[in-house]
Amino acid sequence: MAVKQTYTDIELAQLLDLAAEKKAAGYRCVNTHCVNTVDGVDIIYTFVVDGGDDVYENYRIKNVPHHGHIPSIQGYFPGVFPFENETQDLYGITVDDMLLDFHFNFYSTDVSEPMTVITPEKKAAMEKAAKIAKAKAAKAAKDAKAKADAAKAAAPSATEEKGE
Amino acid sequence: MSFMSKSPWVIHYDASSCNGCDIEVLATLCPGFDAERFGVINTGNPKHADIFLVTGSVNSRNIHVIREIYNQMPEPKAVIACGCCACEGGVFHDCYNVIGGVDRAIPVDVYAPGCAVRPEALIDAIVEAEKVLEEKYEAMKKGEHAPVIPLDAPVLKKGA
């Protein structure tokens, strides 16, 4: 079985309080990373306390706007500087008030914000997947409606028979 | 065989490699395969080296380091691209930060494929490189010299 894990969505404004709370409770920050989506960048923070429940608690901040700003948690967890610098370099999200800030020069990639680049092939694949999902949903709705209509049609005839 | 190709000293640099080829380079010099019995010594100083062993698919941050080491090596010198990543970019050829092999940064003399490259293939490559060193020594006596690659030169074309 996999490690015990939980997922909770939080707001950006709650991040620093969450970090302070976890630090006070003896947690360590395992990881922070980003997921690029069309609506923005989701940022996920993971905490665990060893020797306790051993549950990996994942907290997700959804849809931080591209080129937006987030606060740094290095004040509580200095070990996360590589991940926050990576967030800046690869996703273009500026992290404010870092203790160790490489100013977008941590990896020095050829392409800037490479993880937010959506290639034409990927875009076509996403549009195709969206079309298929939409068609599937429409079909499911149609089938459900047909089933409901059939059930409705059957019900009055049953009452008519009973009444006779 | 002249003295030029006996006991070649090697210098090794990891240019965006996963380490697999690097540890096989070290294993070639260690007791299991023992290239040291042929006089091959791993040196850290480019000015002491005859053969440059490069691993990895090379990202843009590494190009000037590779060229710096190559330019500092005295002639005659040979370059061995160790592993598939150094030859062609390997599995990472389409990554955004990879330029696709060592021969895009400096001229390569011997290609040793494998993922990770086997120590036997490396010993074979060193023997091939010894022949190249011989040829280059003859050319040097006639006045031909290896190019000095400027650090900022653009990425070389494939097979240059």
Next chain:
Amino acid sequence: MGKATIIPFGPQHPVLPEPLHLDLVVEDEKVIEAVPQIGFIHRGLEKLTETRDYNQFIYIAERICGICAVGHSLGYAETVEGLMGLEVPKRASYLRVILHEMSRIHSHMLWMGLAADAFGFESLFMHCWRLRERVLDLFEAMTGGRVILSAVRVGGMVRDQDAATLAHVQEVLEGIKDEYHEICRAFLNDSSVRSRLVGVGVIEHDDAVNLGMVGPFARASNVVNDVRCKEAGAYAELSDFTPITSTDCDCYARVEVRAKEILQSIDIIEEMIARIPEGPVFEKPKGSPADGAMACGALEQPRGECYYYAQGNGTKYLQRMRMRTPTSMNLAGMAAALKGCDLADVNMIVLTIDPCISCTER
């Protein structure tokens, strides 16, 4: 009182197998501060989930790092299996633990050799790597590869191992023990080695906890932090496990912890071989990860805890695959250990975190 000078260390350096650049701010041979600079190995392979489906991506995951290859393929496979709700056959889990522990033995022996080279004991380096060749021969007999094994796939293992092979593994590992004890004596009891290691690069327990350090680097500072205790994934089959720790907090403690972990791994492998059940080793995965599904996994690699995260999008290409490797968590610890050390000890201290920069940068 001297003037502060900045000395560049790396990226090309004889003692470092990988490129890492450090700007050492030095005053009279004492390092005041060390600022690491990485980026020489960044390939950007996490973006390759867009062009390699979840079965093909395991070959990329293995090649994040050649030393931790088995670990990354195992962690990736377990996380994707969690994402798809796939149950792996028991025999496959046992084989995974055996291969991963053998990988830990080879990795620690490799590291001990490099550490010996770093403090100038070259013949000890040669002996460690000579013994390590026996483990690599076992890998070759079992899977065909010495370094990159491609033995694990999503759903189980690529091939089964018969009883004769497993018996041979046990025989070779038992045979290594005597020579290994001699090497350990050189590392732990030799006075010249001790003079290079004892009291060097000290990180106290509280600093280790504050910096979030993981792996033997943290366990040497008495931080009890080992994913094998969490009974997850293939390691759920392990009966009793107690991590090895030390209270000395210096380079000597880190060598001691890793040296003892090799013996512990040999015991774990023997236990697994004795108890391995019969059965299939592969369960073919059906379909694709669901849209919006998330799963995370963790694995105790030779360098420490490695955290994986996978997210699906309804297609056979993962939306996101994240691999947080142990060295990236230990970089802050390395910078802290370098403060106040002698310039001549920089090699040793950088090596004692067991840096795997290719893992960090991916």
